[in-house]
Amino acid sequence: MSKHFSPARLAGGILAVRADASGDPKKIFAELNKAFEDFKSEHSQQLKELKAGQDDVVRQASMAKIEDRLGSLQSAMDAQAAQMTALQIGGPGTDGRPTxxxxxxxxxxxxxxxxxxxxxxxxxxxxxxxxxxxxxxxxxxxxxxxxxxxxxxxxxxxxxxxxxxxxxxxxxxxxGWVGEVAPxxxxxxxxxxxxxxxxxxxxxxxxxxxxxxxxxxxxxxxxxxxxxxxxxxxxxxxxxxxxxxxxxxxxxxxxxxxxxxxxxxxxxxxxxxxxxxxxxxxxxxxxxxxxxxxxxxxxxxxxxxxRTTLARIRKLKDGEGNYLWQPSFSAGQPQTLLAYPVTExxxxxxxxxxxxxxxxxxxxxxxxxxxxxxxxxxxxxxxxxxxxxxxxxxxxxxxxxxxxxxxxxxxxx
Incomplete structure (x- = not known):
């Protein structure tokens, strides 16, 4: 098993889901940032070990759980953005009373x-x-x-x-082009x-x-x-x-x-x-x-x-090792792929x-x-x-x- 990863670390908090972050955008952002950094670290280490022939089952399980956590956090972010979009349409009246x-x-x-x-x-x-x-x-x-x-x-x-x-x-x-007196x-x-x-x-x-x-x-x-x-x-x-x-x-x-x-x-x-x-x-x-x-x-x-296709595309990198996909880091902004928004x-x-x-x-x-x-x-x-x-x-x-x-x-x- 890799020295960079252990079941204790997994249980210790990388993928821990805090119940109090479910409805607070700021806490969701923080969780999402942390989960994405874990994703990048684990995936980069996994690639190194694959090249060296040292991949293990525990690391594969870790990657799957990190990706699932990223998906859950991104869904929460998307839900916040969708609610903002719906509110732009307007409700029954400014005072909430029926029209x-x-x-x-x-x-x-x-x-x-x-x-x-x-x-x-x-x-x-x-x-x-x-x-x-x-x-x-x-x-x-x-x-x-x-x-x-x-x-x-x-x-x-x-x-x-x-x-x-x-x-x-x-x-x-x-x-067409014509002369001065041409038909x-x-x-x-x-x-x-x-x-x-x-x-x-x-x-x-x-x-x-x-x-x-x-x-x-x-x-x-x-x-x-x-x-x-x-x-x-x-x-x-x-x-x-x-x-x-x-x-x-x-x-x-x-x-x-x-x-x-x-x-x-x-x-x-x-x-x-x-x-x-x-x-x-x-x-x-x-x-x-x-x-x-x-x-x-x-x-x-x-x-x-x-979501299935997005999970695969998340792992793609450019020639300098940067991920093509980036999660949302601010309120109302969607996740991006090649700098363009992504709609799941x-x-x-x-x-x-x-x-x-x-x-x-x-x-x-x-x-x-x-x-x-x-x-x-x-x-x-x-x-x-x-x-x-x-x-x-x-x-x-x-x-x-x-x-x-x-x-x-x-x-x-």
């Missing part, structure tokens, strides 16, 4: 008993449904922004109709392309007993927001990355060269850089990915990948043959999310007695906005 208290009170009464005075049922529909009050809608939206990585980095457009169309100028304007024939006129973004419907159907609803201590607002947020965030996370467009958004990976929607956008497909190996990613390939993106698109560019997205595939485990670019210019105005809640006390179901729906769509703003790293087949 529509009269209807909110009526809606809460309807939630418990299904009884609303006629003068207050402005959300009523012909089939007896009720639209959620403004602050309910905003609460759910805020939560989605907080937990959905794509909503944090893409463009979000709210619509009031059944769909959204965007016209793209395909350029191609013709011109001026007609030149080529640029063509326009249209992309239609059609929202699908996402739903959640939580239930509670009538006795549970009768309990005045229950926070209905918090309860339904939690239920809806969990379901919607999971479904959206999958769809924005790889959705097939059938009653759901088209994921951006479907627009990569060779994928199902490669020819769907007027500007073409998302360019892909292919690795030499079917399982390994190198630093040079990440550099190729970065510099293949036009300079005008790189100012707000970022890497998108899942669980729906991205692993680095296996033929997959696209890494995407890079300006997602705000590259991908569009559309939200049909309003979250709708239908109260159903009849289907599953004694439970009352709250059928909650939101219409969401998405698709490629500009393929020139994104690049993809594809593993060799």
């Amino acid at each position: 529509d208290p009269e209807y909110t009170d009526a809606f809460s009464a309807h939630f418990r008993k299904g009884e609303v005075q006629a003068a207050l049922n402005k959300g009523a529909s012909e089939e007896g449904g009720y639209l959620a009050p403004v602050e309910w809608d905003r609460t759910i939206t805020d939560r989605l922004v907080e937990v959905s990585p794509m909503r944090q980095i893409a463009t979000v457009q709210t619509i009031s109709g059944t769909g959204f169309k965007k016209v793209f100028n395909q350029r191609g304007m013709g011109s 001026r024939p007609e030149t080529v006129t640029p063509e326009f392309g249209v992309v239609t973004y059609t929202p699908g419907e996402i739903y959640a159907n939580p239930a509670a007993t009538q006795q549970m609803l009768d309990d005045s201590a229950i926070n209905l607002d918090e309860w339904i927001a939690n239920e809806v947020e969990s379901e919607f965030a999971y479904q959206e996370g999958l769809a924005f990355v790889a959705g097939n467009g059938v009653n759901k958004p088209y994921g951006f990976l479907t627009y990569v060269e060779g994928a199902a929607n490669a020819a769907a956008h007027p500007f073409g497909a998302i360019r892909a850089i292919t690795t030499a190996s079917a399982t390994e990613i190198t630093g040079d390939q990440l550099l190729d990915l970065v510099y293949d993106l036009p300079g005008a698109m790189s100012q707000n560019a970022r890497f998108v990948l899942n 997205m669980a729906a991205m595939p692993n680095a296996v043959a033929g997959a696209v485990p890494v995407a890079f670019g300006d997602f705000r210019r590259g991908y569009l999310i559309i939200d049909r105005t309003g979250v709708r809640v239908l109260r159903d006390p009849f289907t599953n007695k004694p439970y009352v179901h709250f059928y909650t729906t939101k219409r969401v769509g998405g698709g490629l906005l500009d393929p020139q703003a994104l690049r993809a790293l594809r593993m060799a087949a």
Whole structure:
């Protein structure tokens, strides 16, 4: 066993998790800095011992635990940043009060008993449904922004109709040089392309007993927001990355060269850089990915990948032995790779043959999310007695906005 490492040192505190650091950004930063220094020290020593043929099982276990600790701390940092992003949208009001208290009170009464005075049922529909009050809608939206990585980095457009169309100028304007008295024939006129973004419907159907609803201590607002947020965030996370467009958004990976929607956008497909190996990613390939993106698109560019791929890329170094990946060291700042922010997205595939485990670019210019105005809640006390179901729906769509703003790293087949 290496003299530089021992089980006692492991137990003594390198990887110790302090419970009091869970919610304090300053303490999280300190823990993250310490864990990253341990990671660099252990990994460098591991490489030396590998070269000397002295690797041991205990050191491998140490590295795995350090990486897990780094991941946990970075997740805590990312959560702090996401909460800041969600707060920018704004809550019900500066004083925390509902923007529509009269209807909110009526809606809460309807939630418990299904009884609303006629003068207050402005959300009523012909089939007896009720639209959620403004602050309910905003609460759910805020939560989605907080937990959905794509909503944090893409463009979000709210619509009031059944769909959204965007016209793209395909350029191609013709011109020519002529003499003073030479004729001026007609030149080529640029063509326009249209992309239609059609929202699908996402739903959640939580239930509670009538006795549970009768309990005045229950926070209905918090309860339904939690239920809806969990379901919607999971479904959206999958769809924005790889959705097939059938009653759901088209994921951006479907627009990569060779994928199902490669020819769907007027500007073409998302360019892909292919690795030499079917399982390994190198630093040079990440550099190729970065510099293949036009300079005008790189100012707000970022890497998108899942946790498994990030764990592998964390170990990559440049020619001088510096890590390509750097953790976040200040509030509101993300972890970086080659000096660009990194967004961890669980729906991205692993680095296996033929997959696209890494995407890079300006997602705000590259991908569009559309939200049909309003979250709708239908109260159903009849289907599953004694439970009352709250059928909650939101219409969401998405698709490629500009393929020139994104690049993809594809593993060799």
